[in-house]
Amino acid sequence: MSNNKVVIIGGGPAGLEAARTVSDLGYAAVLIEKRQRLGGTPDEEQYAKLTHHFRDAAEAMDEMVAAASGPGVQVLTHTQVTSVEGEAGNFRLTVQNGGAPQTLEAGALILATGFKHFDPGRETQYYNYYTYPDVITIADLEGMLKAHKVVRLSNGETPKRVAFIQCVGSRDRQIGNEYCSKVCCGIASKQAIEIRQLLPDTQVFIFYIDMRMYGYWENELYWPAQEQYKVNYVKGLASEILAKGDRLLIRGEDTTMSRPMEVLVDLVVLSVGMEPSDGTREMARLLGLTQNKYGYIAAGGPGGLDPVATSRPGVFVVGAAAGPADMDDSIATAGLAAARAVALLRRQA
Numbered sequence: 001m002s003n004n005k006v007v008i009i010g011g012g013p014a015g016l017e018a019a020r021t022v023s024d025l026g027y028a029a030v031l032i033e034k035r036q037r038l039g040g041t042p043d044e045e046q047y048a049k050l051t052h053h054f055r056d057a058a059e060a061m062d063e064m065v066a067a068a069s070g071p072g073v074q075v076l077t078h079t080q081v082t083s084v085e086g087e088a089g090n091f092r093l094t095v096q097n098g099g100a101p102q103t104l105e106a107g108a109l110i111l112a113t114g115f116k117h118f119d120p121g122r123e124t125q126y127y128n129y130y131t132y133p134d135v136i137t138i139a140d141l142e143g144m145l146k147a148h149k150v151v152r153l154s155n156g157e158t159p160k161r162v163a164f165i166q167c168v169g170s171r172d173r174q175i176g177n178e179y180c181s182k183v184c185c186g187i188a189s190k191q192a193i194e195i196r197q198l199l200p201d202t203q204v205f206i207f208y209i210d211m212r213m214y215g216y217w218e219n220e221l222y223w224p225a226q227e228q229y230k231v232n233y234v235k236g237l238a239s240e241i242l243a244k245g246d247r248l249l250i251r252g253e254d255t256t257m258s259r260p261m262e263v264l265v266d267l268v269v270l271s272v273g274m275e276p277s278d279g280t281r282e283m284a285r286l287l288g289l290t291q292n293k294y295g296y297i298a299a300g301g302p303g304g305l306d307p308v309a310t311s312r313p314g315v316f317v318v319g320a321a322a323g324p325a326d327m328d329d330s331i332a333t334a335g336l337a338a339a340r341a342v343a344l345l346r347r348q349a
């Protein structure tokens, strides 16, 4: 007989939704998170507002945490899995939270260990992220927007000209991340709107290879950014950022006009892409799961049509642990994995 519990590893949007759905389906869920707090990267990185409804991110995450906090869900924060034995229907996990190791039993596992931001110092040194304080990332900007204070870190002044550079660490064969990170075009457009709302006298530019707006983000973000908020979208490749006086000079190529481009700005925002989190890589090793060439958990199953199946029966993957994903993707795959996990327990009961 199988164990009737589902253990979910990772307490971000995907893990929270998986725990809630398992519990709603009448089965016991154990949610393991290595941080002290639930809420995943949106909580850890202090996101301000979410696409596509401009919802307050903290409020949205609190709502998800509350929904996953029913009696059917046991939450273990500050906890890490150190070993997993057994097979579908009967897994035995050892977990550690500072005290003596504990053993947990589970019929199925859901991996929701998420992503981390691309480190813009890695092989894209020409953007000088670690050299110039006025070169920041979209994650850094979320924190500023949350504090309603977008300033140049070099001197505390309000920037008059802000430029976003898209595809930093994504769609880049040289660094080996050929994939698109899916969310950064929408996030940059959302942040550009928020800057224009906060600082109406500040000009905002977005330098892009091509804008990849996702579903309804096209009409909810891209067109309002251009038409209502007068954000300047420039099809261009930025090749380096240099200091010029106390400002920053972006050098590159305007690819529409096929000519060199030089733009002087006060603040540069790098639209860094996604990479698998360290926890995703660690858990893949611990569970013996196949990873793709980028380190994400290989998903899809033999026919490629099961986005939550991993190479190990009884272990499902959800959210950004399987590849770049927005919140909708993460929540949708979490619900599917919860249904698959419960179906497995019911088959084996």
Ligand SMILES: Cc1cc2nc3c(=O)[nH]c(=O)nc-3n(C[C@H](O)[C@H](O)[C@H](O)COP(=O)(O)OP(=O)(O)OC[C@H]3O[C@@H](n4cnc5c(N)ncnc54)[C@H](O)[C@@H]3O)c2cc1C
Pocket (backbone or CB within 6 Å): 009, 010, 011, 012, 013, 014, 015, 032, 033, 034, 035, 038, 039, 040, 041, 042, 047, 049, 050, 051, 052, 079, 080, 081, 112, 113, 114, 115, 116, 117, 138, 139, 142, 183, 187, 272, 273, 277, 278, 279, 280, 282, 283, 318, 319, 320, 321, 325, 326, 327, 328, 330
């Ligand atoms: C700057 C930025 C802004 C964004 N804004 C939006 C937005 O506005 N709208 C939108 O739809 N999407 C947005 N996204 C994407 C969104 O953040 C992701 O879709 C979402 O966070 C993915 O959820 P997840 O649960 O899969 O992973 P995560 O949010 O990364 O959560 C993973 C969780 O697992 C935990 N964990 C990791 N390893 C372990 C381990 N070994 N053991 C236990 N726990 C572990 C982590 O601590 C973390 O809590 C944004 C992304 C970026 C880069």
Ligand code: SF4
Pocket (backbone or CB within 6 Å): 166, 167, 168, 170, 171, 179, 180, 181, 182, 183, 184, 185, 186, 210, 211, 212, 271, 273
């Ligand atoms: S979403 Fe946009 S910025 Fe992000 S990798 Fe894709 S094309 Fe580049």
